Amino acid sequence: MLSVVNEDGTTGTGSLMDGIVREGARRMLAAALEAEVNQYIAELVGERDEAGRRLVVRNGHHRERSVATAAGPVVVKAPRVNDKRVNEATGERKRFSSKILAPWCRKSPKVSEVLPLLYLHGLSCGDFVPAMEQFLGSAAGLSPATITRLTKQWQDDHAAFQARDLSESDYVYVWADGVHPKVRLGQVHSCVLVLLGVRSDGRKELIALAEGLRESTESWADLLRDCRRRGMRDPELVVGDGAMGLWRALVEVFPQARHQRCWVHKTRNVINALPKSAQPGAKRALQEIYNAEDRDHAEKAIRDFDGAYAAKWPKAVKKVTDEVDELLAFYDFPAEHWVHLRTTNPIESTFSTVKLRTRVTRGAGSAAAALAMVFKLTESAQARWRAITAPHLVALVRAGAHFKNGQLVERPDEPGRDQQAA
Incomplete structure (x- = not known):
């Protein structure tokens, strides 16, 4: 040997x-x-x-x-x-x-991709040289000053991202959520407002990432207005949780967009309003609703849920019955897209990793640096996102095709039934 x-x-x-x-x-x-x-x-x-x-x-x-x-x-x-x-x-x-x-x-792109992860994980500027030198075999390009310059570059990249033109990017579906990574932002109750969209070719893409206060209407409206100002069109469907600030802002800024409530958040909210003994049965009943084969069966499952639980726990049932249209909006879109449109999981899954990387006790220096590093982590994850199922149907949705219970019933270039009858 x-x-x-x-x-x-x-x-x-x-x-x-x-x-x-x-x-x-x-x-x-x-x-x-x-x-x-x-x-x-x-x-x-x-x-x-x-x-x-x-x-x-x-x-x-x-x-x-x-x-x-x-x-x-x-x-x-x-x-x-x-x-x-x-x-x-x-x-x-x-x-x-x-x-x-x-x-x-002085570093390959893959090495640079690791640096924000380590910095968010709590590794200070002075710790990079001894830590990475053992891994890479050299300390070239890893001085504290280099890391500081990188954080400044990340902030510039985030600023350029937030100012880019959106007129050429047609987002048909949009997921919106406020996430709370454990980094120090500008104010005590700040969070990160995230918009993630599906382009007409089926690719998922980060639209915007900005700091907001308590997911308030004002914060969401500011972010949405900025996207509108930069050329963003009304999406066909916006998926989000029950935070009312988002929906009020959407009605004001993108009035043509339809709304879809996230079933993961809705299920969690309903279950939390019930005693533990009733939770397993209620969870199965809720699954019967959003997994129904069509809207008629889903509405019947809602009536069954109402009949079984309304007498004892009316507040829990009203969380569903008061938002039927918003909870079942996905039935008017291609069935291949239902698994994507019922939940904000595209954002949740991405930021679950970011949250794990941001459990630090002293924050990340400044609000701008923290937001920039979250942006870089998300940008890195974006390269691994999977396109939406049946991407060719996204363009049909934007073109005005009509779907009923997930099936295409009228193409945009076909005459409507009223015209055919005439």
């Missing part, structure tokens, strides 16, 4: 394997950088000066630098480009900038 001598004088095969992995990572990165530069130069081969000389050529390599990766520190020598073209608007020389490895980059 092959073995090598480690720095501490011991021998082992682990260091050899680590070296092989790092060498493989170095070669792959070097090859990618060379290919990127070659493509850049090839695309501009026709750019020449008056003497016929090319304006964009290779110019050796930059100095070596160490980049922290999951495989350990990798030493790379990025190729250099001499670009003599001039920007006519500014009069400055144009510069080649690698999209694979930026000039300032």
Whole structure:
């Protein structure tokens, strides 16, 4: 068996394997950088000066630098480009900038993704060097000043995200919820207001993430108005819990959107209003409602629930009977989407992980830093979100197709029944 001598004088095969992995990572990165530069130069081969000389050529390599990766520190020598073209608007020389490895980059994107997680988990700036050095094999790019710069960059990224244009993003379904990660925000009763949507192509996407006070109408209205101002259209359906502030704000800002109450929150609220002895039966009765095959069976299950529990616990039953239309709105949308539309689980599942990462005692420094780090964690999770089932039906919903009990009954380009009768 092959073995090598480690720095501490011991021998082992682990260091050899680590070296092989790092060498493989170095070669792959070097090859990618060379290919990127070659493509850049090839695309501009026709750019020449008056003497016929090319304006964009290779110019050796930059100095070596160490980049922290999951495989350990990798030493790379990025190729250099001499670009003599001039920007006519500014009069400055144009510069080649690698999209694979930026000039300032000292960590791979995967390593940078871990940093907000560790910081939210309570690791202070001064602890990053000894903690990550053992994992990565190098402390390059992990100084306290670097972490501080990262938090500032996260805040800038969040600010840019909150100011982006939404006119090109058509959100057909929207989930809205106020979550309470255990980080220090601006006020004692602050929470994070989250909007998550489904685009017309079926992809889920974070729409907005901002600080709010007690999920109040004013806080929700401010966030929704900002989305409207940036070009967001009325969604077809908004899914949320029973917080009245959201629904009042929606009526004001997006009056065309239909409302769907979250059945997970509704079930929890109803069960909490009943004695323990009645809770198992009531939970099964509620499941019969939202798992019914169509709206008629669901309404019958509501009547059965009313008859079984209204006499003894009228307050619990009224939580259901007073909001029948909002609880059963999902039956007017494709059956393939019901599992997504009955609950705010797309937000809950994402932020359950964020909440686990934010159990710190002293907060995250400032409200802006805390919100920015929650944003970065959510942004990282977004890359792993699954598209909605039957994504092709989302565009039909936006186009005005009519669904009854989950089945398509009229396409937007077909004449209505009244027109056919005429």
